[in-house]
Amino acid sequence: METMRDRFAPALSRMLDEDPRVAVVLAEIGKDAFREAMARHPDRVINVGIREQLLVGAAAGLALTGLRPVVHTFASFLVERPFEQIKLDLGHQDAGAVLVSAAASFDWPAGGYTHMSPGDVALLDTLDGWTVHVPGHPDEAETLLHHAVAAGDDKVYVRLSVQSNRQGRVIDGRHFVTIREGRRAVVVAVGPVLDAVLAATEGLDVTVLYATTVRPFDAAGLRRATQAAGNDVVLVEPYLAGTSTAAVSEALSYVPHRVLGLGVGRRELRRYGTIEEHVAAHGLDAHGLRARIGAFVEAGRAAVHV
Amino acid sequence: MTITADDSRVHGYDDLPGLMSLMTGDEKHGPAATSTLDVLWVLYDRVLRVTPQRRDDPARDRFLLSKGHGPMAYYAVLAAKGFVPVDRLAGFGTYDSPLGHHPDRVLVPGAEIASGSLGHGLPIAVGSALGLRAQGLHDPAVWVLIGDAELDEGSNHEAIAFAGPAALERLHTIVVDNSSASHGLPGGIAARFEAAGWSAVTVDGRDHEALYAAFTAPHPGRPHVVVARVEPKAA
Numbered sequence: 001m002e003t004m005r006d007r008f009a010p011a012l013s014r015m016l017d018e019d020p021r022v023a024v025v026l027a028e029i030g031k032d033a034f035r036e037a038m039a040r041h042p043d044r045v046i047n048v049g050i051r052e053q054l055l056v057g058a059a060a061g062l063a064l065t066g067l068r069p070v071v072h073t074f075a076s077f078l079v080e081r082p083f084e085q086i087k088l089d090l091g092h093q094d095a096g097a098v099l100v101s102a103a104a105s106f107d108w109p110a111g112g113y114t115h116m117s118p119g120d121v122a123l124l125d126t127l128d129g130w131t132v133h134v135p136g137h138p139d140e141a142e143t144l145l146h147h148a149v150a151a152g153d154d155k156v157y158v159r160l161s162v163q164s165n166r167q168g169r170v171i172d173g174r175h176f177v178t179i180r181e182g183r184r185a186v187v188v189a190v191g192p193v194l195d196a197v198l199a200a201t202e203g204l205d206v207t208v209l210y211a212t213t214v215r216p217f218d219a220a221g222l223r224r225a226t227q228a229a230g231n232d233v234v235l236v237e238p239y240l241a242g243t244s245t246a247a248v249s250e251a252l253s254y255v256p257h258r259v260l261g262l263g264v265g266r267r268e269l270r271r272y273g274t275i276e277e278h279v280a281a282h283g284l285d286a287h288g289l290r291a292r293i294g295a296f297v298e299a300g301r302a303a304v305h306v
Numbered sequence: 307m308t309i310t311a312d313d314s315r316v317h318g319y320d321d322l323p324g325l326m327s328l329m330t331g332d333e334k335h336g337p338a339a340t341s342t343l344d345v346l347w348v349l350y351d352r353v354l355r356v357t358p359q360r361r362d363d364p365a366r367d368r369f370l371l372s373k374g375h376g377p378m379a380y381y382a383v384l385a386a387k388g389f390v391p392v393d394r395l396a397g398f399g400t401y402d403s404p405l406g407h408h409p410d411r412v413l414v415p416g417a418e419i420a421s422g423s424l425g426h427g428l429p430i431a432v433g434s435a436l437g438l439r440a441q442g443l444h445d446p447a448v449w450v451l452i453g454d455a456e457l458d459e460g461s462n463h464e465a466i467a468f469a470g471p472a473a474l475e476r477l478h479t480i481v482v483d484n485s486s487a488s489h490g491l492p493g494g495i496a497a498r499f500e501a502a503g504w505s506a507v508t509v510d511g512r513d514h515e516a517l518y519a520a521f522t523a524p525h526p527g528r529p530h531v532v533v534a535r536v537e538p539k540a541a
Contacts, residue, residue, distance in 0.1 A: 023440060025433075043440035051464035054429045058465075061433020064418070066364065067440060069433075084423065085461075089430055092420050094412050 004141035004160040005102045009033030011142050012070060015149055016041050021068040022149060027055045029073045030102070056082040059097045060089035068098070068149060075101035075117035075159070083123060091127050096153035100145070100160060105239050105264050106278040107162045109271070118264035121214065122243045124157055131156040132215035134191035134238065139168030140212055147173035157215075163192035163238060163275060171212045176221040182206040185232040185297050186225045190214055190244070193236045193284060200289035204297060206234075214244055219251035231257035232300040234293050236284070240264055260296045262289065317386035319347050325382035329398035329405070339376040341484045341511070341536045342451060346383045348517040349449065349480075358388045361416055365446050368434055370419045372427020373453040373482065374408040381405050381414075389416030425459025428452060428479060432465045435477040435529075447476050454483040454495060469529045470503025477529040478521070479504075482511060485538035499531040511536040 009030065015022045016037050023044040024034060031038075031047050038045040044067070048054045052073065059069035071078065078101045079086065090097055103111075105118040124130045131154055135141035141160055148156040169177055176188065179198065182205040189197035190211045201208055207229040209221065214237075222233070233248050242261035249259060264282050271281065279285050283292060317325070322343060330339070349369060356366040371380050381398070384390040390405070397403035404413035408422025419430055431450035438446055452462065469477055481495050491498050496506035505525035509516040511534030520532040 020441075023437070043436070046436055048464070048468050051468060053425075053461035054432065054464035054468055057426060057429025057461060058433030058436060061430040061435070062437040062440075063433075064430070065434050065437030065441065065443075067437045085426070085429070088420070088423055089426055092410075093430070 001164070002138055003162045004135055004138045004164065005030075005162070007138045007142045008072070008100060008102075008145065008160060009037070011145055012149075013037040015146075016044060019068070019149070021066070023062050023067045023069045025055055025059045025062070025069050025071045027052050027073050027077065029077070052077045052082045053085055056085035056097075057089045060085070060093055060095045063090075063095040063097055063153065064093065068096070068153070070098040070100060070149060072100045072102070074115060075104035075120045076115055079120040079123055079157075080117055086124075087127055090155055091129070096155050098145075098148045098151075098156045098158065100148075100158045102160045104159055104161060106275060109273050109275060109278050112272060113268055113270070118240045120159065120239060121157075121237075122240045125215070125243065125246075129155055130215055131213065133158045133173065133213050135160070135212050136165045136191040136194050136210070137168035138164065140171055143171060144173055144212060159191070159239075161192050161238065163279075165192055165195045169210060169212075173213055174216075174218065175213075176209040176211045176218045176225075178207065178225065179210050180206070180208040181228065182208075183229055185234060185293075185300065186222065186229045187234045187236065187293060188222065188244075188248075190235070190237045193238050196279070196284060196286045196289055197236050199286035200293055204294065206293070206297065214247075217244060217247035217251065219247070222248065222251045226252065226255075226257075230300070231255050232297065233257065234260045234296055235262060236289060237261070237263040238284070240266065258296070258300060260292070262292060319351070321386055322347065322379070322382045325385050325392065325395060326378045328392070328395040329378045329381065339378040341453070341482050341539070342373065342376075343379040343382075344512050344514060344536075345451065345480055345482055345517060345534050346379055348514050348521065350383050350387050352518055353521045354449065355446075356416070358416065361389070364441075365443055367446050368418050368431075368448045370421075370427045370431050370434070370448070370450040371409060371417070372419070372421050372424070372431075372450050373456055374421030374423075377405075377407070377409050380409065384414070384416050390414065424453075424456040425461040428462045428465040431477060431479070432469050432472075432474065435469075435474045436472075438476065439474075444476070447478055449478045449480065451480045451482065453486065454481055454490070455487040457481060457491070457495065458487055458489070466499055466502045466504070470499075473527050474529045475525065475527055479529070479531045481531060481533045483533055483535045485540070495533045496531065504528055505530040506533065507531070508533040508535065510534075
């Protein structure tokens with residue numbers, strides 16, 4: 001099946017043809033897919049070699065001259081290794097860029113922990129002004145990539161994954177989408193966990209919101225959903241568990257509420273294997289989600305009846 | 307920030323100690339503050355094609371101060387050349403001052419980058435040179451100033467190793483060498499750049515004519531480094 005990353009280079013290559021502001025910065029990873037684009041635009045498709053600090057620093061320099069750099073490599077090497085460059089060369093310099101990662105949480109389990117980065121979104125949360133897109137389908141990835149490149153000089157992170165829902169949804173790059181309506185809780189499913197969330201909540205009287213843009217967090221959309229479904233909120237994120245609980249608490253800070261943050265566990269599994277095995281190990285398969293969401297909703301009902 | 311009429315008077319090299327004393331209250335300054343003074347003066351006085359009026363001109367030369375600690379000489383030169391009003395120097399480091407102990411490009415007129423954390427300027431300069439080239443701006447020069455101890459940072463070595471083979475002809479680095487690195491580069495600083503395909507010159511960092519000659523030396527097809535030696539920090 002075609003992955004989000006399969007769409008990335010063809011879509012961006014078209015943008016390079018159409019928009020003279022767009023530049024691509026790579027550190028070896030992903031360069032083969034840009035071979036033709038590099039031949040057409042040798043000055044705007046730049047491979048700096050295996051140099052991730054230079055990758056981000058050079059992107060900042062490109063931005064300071066007026067270009068719109070799109071920077072791509074695996075999340076571990078894009079967000080974690082050059083984190084100070086992201087903080088200073090982009091944030092502190094007041095320069096923008098589009099960071100596009102692949103293989104974040106556990107897209108390549110056989111590759112082990114060196115190639116996992118479940119903390120990428122939480123790390124960016126320590127910085128101001130980042131837009132974070134988490135597509136759940138290749139069609140959505142392409143749409144969000146267009147939004148990201150078109151977003152002036154904003155700082156935007158696009159998190160590509162080989163994990164995907166079966167169908168793409170109509171998204172606008174800002175708001176949550178209501179997939180299902182209920183009265184007992186709001187479940188926010190982020191990106192590629194939607195299918196598992198829908199299976200897990202089958203028969204439960206809950207609202208399911210679908211989020212593909214998590215920063216800025218659609219606080220108004222969440223508050224609207226809670227008017228019918230109450231202030232019990234479950235977050236299901238494909239990265240570090242609890243990454244967006246602060247955003248939920250802030251959205252509901254003036255009303256009593258409960259929040260359950262589900263996602264990838266902090267503890268290192270030290271396991272290889274398959275994506276499915278890792279999804280299950282972190283309790284993110286439909287079975288694991290059903291148990292925890294069900295218990296959370298029941299606890300809310302019990303509290304009401306005490 | 308507006309530039310007042312009083313600031314429009316012409317300042318020369320001899321005014322710099324007085325301008326620096328507005329920040330330090332002292333005419334004797336720390337090594338980090340004065341090691342760059344002559345390099346900065348020769349650049350801004352004779353080499354860089356940038357003025358307060360051309361601060362936003364896409365075709366201006368860029369000077370990126372990467373060695374952001376001890377920026378008093380930098381602020382003094384910017385004030386002497388009319389980028390920063392002289393009357394702002396006295397507030398150096400205070401809450402309402404745009405002039406911090408590390409420069410912020412958002413606050414300091416004429417500052418191309420914010421710096422202070424070491425090892426960021428040269429990679430950004432590489433990107434600036436690439437960005438200008440990609441837009442067909444082949445004339446503007448990009449200059450970045452780093453210190454010899456700052457050169458220890460691995461990010462600089464990523465940039466040095468890339469810029470040579472990438473033939474970034476409009477990229478210029480100045481290494482102010484006051485022998486402050488604990489573990490100096492075997493074979494010398496210039497050799498490290500030359501091995502990566504750069505043009506390199508080592509000069510007396512206090513000799514204005516030698517600096518000017520080094521800054522303006524032709525270096526077709528290659529980035530250029532000027533190693534400016536000054537008195538050792540520990541001396």
